[in-house]
Amino acid sequence: MMNKITGVAPLWRNSRFRGWLFQIMTLAIVGALFWTLFDNLQVNLANRGISTGFGFLDSEAGFGIISHLIDYSESSSYGQAFLVGLLNTLLVSFIGIILATLLGILVGVARLSSNWLISRLALGYVELIRNIPLLLQIFFWYFAVLRSLPSPRQSINWGDAIFMNNRGIYLPSPLPGEGFSLAGWVFGFALVASLLLFRWARRRQHRTGKLFPYWSVSMGLLIGLPLLTQALQGFPLSWELPVLRGFNFRGGIVMIPEFLALLLALSIYTASYIAEIVRAGIQAVNRGQSEAALSLGLTRGQTLRLVVLPQALRVIIPPLTSQYLNLLKNSSLAAAIAYPDLVSVFAGTVLNQTGQAVEVIGITMGVYLLISLSISMLMNWYNHKMRLVER
Amino acid sequence: MNSSLVWLQRNLFSTPLNSGLTLAALYLLWLVIPPIIEWTFLQATWIGDSRTACQSNEGACWAFVDARFSQFIYGLYPEAERWRVDRAFILLVILFAALFVLGFRRSRVVATILIPYPVVAWLLFYGGIFGLEVVETSQWGGLFLTLVIAGVGIVASFPLGILLALGRRSRLVVVRSLSVSFIELVRGVPLISVLFMASVMLPLFLPEGVNFDKLLRALIGITLFQSAYMAEVVRGGLQAIPRGQFEAAESLGLSYWRTMRLIILPQALKLVIPGVVNTFIALFKDTTLVMIIGMFDFLGIVQAATTDPKWLGTAVEGYVFCAAVYWLFCFSMSRYSISVERKLDTGH
Numbered sequence: 001m002m003n004k005i006t007g008v009a010p011l012w013r014n015s016r017f018r019g020w021l022f023q024i025m026t027l028a029i030v031g032a033l034f035w036t037l038f039d040n041l042q043v044n045l046a047n048r049g050i051s052t053g054f055g056f057l058d059s060e061a062g063f064g065i066i067s068h069l070i071d072y073s074e075s076s077s078y079g080q081a082f083l084v085g086l087l088n089t090l091l092v093s094f095i096g097i098i099l100a101t102l103l104g105i106l107v108g109v110a111r112l113s114s115n116w117l118i119s120r121l122a123l124g125y126v127e128l129i130r131n132i133p134l135l136l137q138i139f140f141w142y143f144a145v146l147r148s149l150p151s152p153r154q155s156i157n158w159g160d161a162i163f164m165n166n167r168g169i170y171l172p173s174p175l176p177g178e179g180f181s182l183a184g185w186v187f188g189f190a191l192v193a194s195l196l197l198f199r200w201a202r203r204r205q206h207r208t209g210k211l212f213p214y215w216s217v218s219m220g221l222l223i224g225l226p227l228l229t230q231a232l233q234g235f236p237l238s239w240e241l242p243v244l245r246g247f248n249f250r251g252g253i254v255m256i257p258e259f260l261a262l263l264l265a266l267s268i269y270t271a272s273y274i275a276e277i278v279r280a281g282i283q284a285v286n287r288g289q290s291e292a293a294l295s296l297g298l299t300r301g302q303t304l305r306l307v308v309l310p311q312a313l314r315v316i317i318p319p320l321t322s323q324y325l326n327l328l329k330n331s332s333l334a335a336a337i338a339y340p341d342l343v344s345v346f347a348g349t350v351l352n353q354t355g356q357a358v359e360v361i362g363i364t365m366g367v368y369l370l371i372s373l374s375i376s377m378l379m380n381w382y383n384h385k386m387r388l389v390e391r
Numbered sequence: 392m393n394s395s396l397v398w399l400q401r402n403l404f405s406t407p408l409n410s411g412l413t414l415a416a417l418y419l420l421w422l423v424i425p426p427i428i429e430w431t432f433l434q435a436t437w438i439g440d441s442r443t444a445c446q447s448n449e450g451a452c453w454a455f456v457d458a459r460f461s462q463f464i465y466g467l468y469p470e471a472e473r474w475r476v477d478r479a480f481i482l483l484v485i486l487f488a489a490l491f492v493l494g495f496r497r498s499r500v501v502a503t504i505l506i507p508y509p510v511v512a513w514l515l516f517y518g519g520i521f522g523l524e525v526v527e528t529s530q531w532g533g534l535f536l537t538l539v540i541a542g543v544g545i546v547a548s549f550p551l552g553i554l555l556a557l558g559r560r561s562r563l564v565v566v567r568s569l570s571v572s573f574i575e576l577v578r579g580v581p582l583i584s585v586l587f588m589a590s591v592m593l594p595l596f597l598p599e600g601v602n603f604d605k606l607l608r609a610l611i612g613i614t615l616f617q618s619a620y621m622a623e624v625v626r627g628g629l630q631a632i633p634r635g636q637f638e639a640a641e642s643l644g645l646s647y648w649r650t651m652r653l654i655i656l657p658q659a660l661k662l663v664i665p666g667v668v669n670t671f672i673a674l675f676k677d678t679t680l681v682m683i684i685g686m687f688d689f690l691g692i693v694q695a696a697t698t699d700p701k702w703l704g705t706a707v708e709g710y711v712f713c714a715a716v717y718w719l720f721c722f723s724m725s726r727y728s729i730s731v732e733r734k735l736d737t738g739h
Contacts, residue, residue, distance in 0.1 A: 023565040030569060037596040044595045115409045116402035117416045131721035132714045133676040135683075136690055140714070143697070144707045329581035336683050347587050357591045365580045365588070372579035 085345030099267035104274025129272040142261035170242035194218035258339035281316035455705040466532015528606040532687035547614040552621025577619035624666035628659035668728035
């Protein structure tokens with residue numbers, strides 16, 4: 001006779017059942033929360049007479065923006081104001097990333113210098129800058145430095161070409177003359193030629209082991225050829241110098257103090273983080289690696305380029321990317337000094353004028369989120385590609 | 392040869408390039424340091440009641456900081472009531488001293504001492520009972536407000552961050568995807584947009600008639616933002632715990648929450664102390680952003696004071712003082728984090 005198995009746990013002790021129950025409860029709570037919030041939103045919007053939707057993007061903005069990369073005037077639409085803000089954000093982030101990287105690599109390498117004074121100076125830079133809030137640094141550059149420069153009439157003058165005053169920095173702007181575009185074509189040709197040269201040089205090295213002075217030749221091609229074309233044409237490029245007319249300068253390229261302050265603060269602040277990342281990355285490469293490379297007869301330059309850097313970059317690139325994303329997100333502090341970036345123009349002025357809080361904040365966050373997520377995806381792909389292939 | 396000469400030769404003049412760099416750096420320092428000392432100390436004006444008092448000297452006008460000092464600390468908190476803020480901070484210091492004496496290990500004691508503190512502090516700051524005059528949060532400001540925001544931010548985001556980190560590593564699909572979406576959403580947007588959302592959009596989501604105080608809205612925004620970053624730090628600690636620990640706890644028949652509370656979290660949290668301190672430093676610097684939504688934290692009140700017509704042209708002094716205070720806080724915290732890291736690094 002078989003006994004019935006009596007030890008079966010009751011349903012509420014089954015871990016899978018409990019898991020599902022817990023999940024359903026969580027979903028129900030979150031769903032109820034969202035439903036309540038959504039309901040409240042409907043009621044509040046109806047009470048305040050705000051109509052939802054993105055129609056407002058087409059109506060006239062009616063406010064000016066001090067700095068715009070695309071055509072924009074007061075009669076442009078809110079949608080165009082959004083684009084202007086977005087482009088300004090991208091502009092300051094892009095230049096900021098380049099400057100921060102250069103400065104960060106410089107300081108990071110200086111941190112590892114065998115020269116005691118240099119490495120101490122680099123350490124001092126990092127410790128000073130990292131521990132002061134970015135917003136304070138932006139204020140410092142904007143109010144204490146750039147806005148305190150002399151007025152346009154007493155501008156600081158560098159060779160009658162570059163002027164600095166409290167309205168910004170004025171640089172000469174290039175005026176391409178007739179036939180200038182030829183140099184561009186020549187540059188494109190040089191680019192293709194140097195790419196082909198690269199492939200040829202590498203194949204030759206694999207076959208015969210002979211090295212080709214690739215970098216100096218391709219630099220010569222890229223810089224020399226367009227320059228030669230220019231010289232043969234009698235330099236069709238001329239420069240338009242900024243000139244003082246009345247109370248302000250006309251002509252040339254102007255960089256407004258808001259832009260400069262944000263750019264300086266962002267690059268200097270982010271560079272202090274990048275410096276530490278670069279230092280850690282280089283230190284992560286075992287000393288034996290470069291010793292082995294040197295003893296194989298590689299030159300110092302080759303050791304750095306072929307052995308140390310590829311290994312260091314694997315450590316450096318992921319945190320570096322997140323610093324770039326931080327810089328992009330931090331550029332939203334522009335709102336504090338009224339540089340017309342995305343947050344300042346769109347989540348600031350447009351939101352105040354239209355009252356479309358939900359749509360405006362949603363779009364603003366969506367843009368940042370889209371950039372962040374796409375860069376993280378790129379990063380995951382890179383990590384996957386660069387991961388150590390172990391045998 | 393003299394040992395210091397050897398040191399100089401080795402560390403500063405080992406190669407011609409190094410000698411050149413050393414000389415260039417020394418020249419740079421000689422250009423920068425003397426004027427800074429001159430400006431900060433030798434030529435500075437220390438007392439006076441307006442900008443004109445500083446005009447006789449070339450250097451810094453510290454009289455400005457001196458005259459506004461108490462405002463920088465307390466903001467617009469009524470002068471007669473400022474003792475309440477002092478008491479609350481003294482109480483906190485005493486509590487921490489007591490904790491160090493008793494030792495952190497007695498968690499019951501710690502909990503009984505620390506849990507009522509926020510309530511006591513709130514009652515002291517806000518007032519309204521025991522005959523204390525009500526001080527609206529709009530009057531709170533200065534370093535006091537900065538410390539309140541940073542303190543609440545860190546204390547509130549810590550448990551939330553732990554929950555999110557556990558959620559992210561959970562086996563339950565719904566819980567995991569909710570946690571991941573929240574964390575990635577928050578980490579993908581700038582803090583300022585979260586603050587804008589808290590100050591502009593939050594009122595729209597609340598039932599009619601319910602209205603949060605502006606400070607509370609900012610605190611909610613900062614806490615939510617911070618908890619996503621905290622979650623990632625805690626996750627790092629959770630990932631560092633060997634699988635065997637989970638399996639051992641499970642085979643002993645401990646439930647999920649008991650496993651976490653008794654086995655996993657005590658080990659994981661100890662590992663992430665440096666990370667938590669670093670997050671706190673970031674939060675401390677980020678508190679300055681509340682001035683963009685119109686609150687007068689430490690930076691906000693200094694910034695407002697520099698536009699006072701009586702003290703025009705003292706912006707640099709204000710910023711330097713402000714930077715020095717922030718630097719002192721952040722630098723000492725980062726030193727603490729490094730020392731903990733060294734202590735924990737027992738070298739496996």
